[in-house]
Amino acid sequence: MTNPDQFSGNDLPDYRPAAGGIAARARAATLPAYLTGLNPEQSDAVQTLDGPVLVLAGAGTGKTRVLTTRIAHILASGRARPGEVLAVTFTNKAAREMKMRLGQMLGQAIEGMPWLGTFHSIGGRILRVHAELVQLKSNYTVLDTDDQIRLLKQLLAADNIDDKRWPARMLAGLIDGWKNRGLTPSQVPAGEAAMFGNGRGGKLYAAYQERLKILNAADFGDLLLENIRLFREHPDVLRQYQQRFKYILVDEYQDTNVAQYLWLRLLAQAPSQTSPRARGEVGSHSDPGEGAPPQIADSQLAETPPHPTPLPARGEREQAVALGENAAPPKNICCVGDDDQSIYGWRGAEVDNILRFEHDFPGAKVIRLERNYRSTGHILAAASYLIAHNEGRLGKTLRTEDVDGEMVTVTGAWDSEEEARAIGEEIEQLQRQGHALNEIAILVRASFQMREFEDRFVTLGLPYRVIGGPRFYERAEIRDALAYLRVINSPADDLAFERIVNVPKRSIGDATVQLLHDHGRRRRIPLYEAARAIIETDELKPKTRGSLRDLMMSFERWRAQRELLPHTELAQIVLDESGYTEMWQKDRSADAAGRLENLKELIRSMEDFENLQGFLEHISLVMDRDGGSDEDAVSVMTLHSAKGLEFDTVFLPGWEEGLFPHQRALDEQGRAGLEEERRLAHVGITRARKRAKLYFATNRRIHGSWTTTIPSRFLDELPGDHVEITESKGGSGWGGAGGYGASRFDDVGAFGSSYSTPGWQRAQANRGRGTGSGFSESPSSFSRGDFARKRAPLTIEGELVAKSTGTQSEFSLQQRVFHQKFGYGEVVRIDGNKLTIAFDKAGEKKVVDSFVERV
DNA sequence: AATCTTACAGTTTTT
């Protein structure tokens, strides 16, 4: 955040005047300050306030700036008050950033925008107000995926369905998919509903929805779907919101799914047009009926190649049209997105939404932002050339006024280990040249690739940070703690009760829980009440009965204390008295300390909320992953989680067929899958400001065994003029390839063939002068020995010693140590500041001493 | 009820 380059990106206080000339200056004189410094297209996007607008904002073209400025303009020009503007994003992070930038732009003059948030938080908020209309109470619980699956497991068990053959996870996926497409149980096409559990999928979905109502709970999908149902069944409520929202803004429109699209359409309609017909016909209209022939809903399942020209309307859209939702002239809705960055098709995002915007919102104005302020010329050219291979796109050409800069590099490595080694060295070199590690990222296709980098960085002592992984509230310890609080807040929360009844272990096993379930079901009471009743009987073994009674008494006590104590203090007491904290204190595994730290963080975060109820309401919707530390460290993450971020230097390893593009995407989605993978590649390259470095390995371990791979077709799709083929650090593109004899050439041949393509040959011809040998040169002149020799003189050690905690005598052989990642172990060898440690669980590892502590 | 053993799968992720 301290990098000066930051402002060459979206913020642009110093936008080059080339764009406007006299006209721009004239505008600047009459318009408010926030409008100055926008380029003509941006300015257009900000000031076209009436009617539907689609802003196609390529990577690094100032998308967020346009959105925030547009809101500022709406507010400052007095066209609407903050409460009359609906602005939706996908992530809390994006919402927070917009709020922040809006605040900066407008000063403190305007109170925070109440309707700026994620689809889910806004949907959830509307739902709380009208909960009774959809058979919920306003204090309903939001279930996460884990709760969802456990609930489904119970339903499967109740229906005697073998959850080996029909896993609950799969059903959860199906239900999510249906909800993403805006389908209630009765609207699911019969063919699809029959696909699960010998035709019982549809019934299970219905049963699940019913059960949710009884538990007073909603899953993530419901937050939107129940909103749609609410709006359709209660036109008066819909009208209220249509009147309220004078302006609607949508971020990342290419990522919207059908449900989100329907939700937006309903809200974007002019208030007077609410169709009274909508009420009764929702269910019956598209309901194929129970006995209908299994139509495998081709329109929904078969891949529909995206195409800019009008497409056949798809099922859900037809439905919207049939309900009269298409009739009204759309209001002032502005969607911002980039079809070239649509990478979430697999979780329900419909690229069609953005491709068909003009069709869906007649009279829409489409504005293209094509001036890129992030990347240098070569990087942009490479990314543009690559993405041009996609057919289903609206078409944009990114331009920059920046210098060409460094070429994009492509480097081959013998195997993934060498790939990691080479990248590690490049990073160390950058570090020695004074580049901040914070400005370096490694973006992988699949998370298993991260491991090799982590291992390498641990040995090098190079600080790194893994982005992504389990979210804060998804961690077991957080969910356990929350479950305790949920039971205190709402004794009817069976899922929460079940989760912690035997955590920590209190000898209340499955048998006992089953007994509680039976009891509860018979008397139609929650598990909590069942437990209270059963400890008065002698149905349980004395030991179990005693321990359950203790737990119940604790809960009663905590509930009484709830009125007297601040909720943070209560949480502390609950965790201590339940033995939960103690459980982790006694745990000697590597991550126990971290878990205790997380629990502390949870309590800290509770302070931001007024009371327990408020905290629980928000935790599942607006709790973000722990804010990254501010240490200087290399970021390691997946390409997906890199969307929206930018770095000076970006390393993109693993560009091999099968991995990237991923085989599964190809197998399951065909050409659409390939195009999405290509968009992912485009996203990856455009994350880089100054350096994009692509890698492929000839050999990679997949599912344990070594597999020879061929370089990704995407490498062939790069423009030769902007790409440089380099050698892996230490002398050879093959690094350690030497010494393996003829078989190696077989492998080279395999990949060489894919390099007979024009793009590749251009690339080779182009890099002729200066840079040294390329792939055409025999790699046999290099060997592992060469590699090692060239590595030796590097003074990494010198730097690391300076960073390490102290003298090397701090550790001795057989010393017991603790490492944040690998846990406990014993020192078996010492080389300067590098220790070889036999970890109890992780095996033998080489680690820099500053990363371990004595026990 | 807790621990050990075996089977099995194994992109991408937000809310």
Next chain:
DNA sequence: CTGTAAGATT
């Protein structure tokens, strides 16, 4: 090969 989850064992 490795981590998880369900099943078998004590």
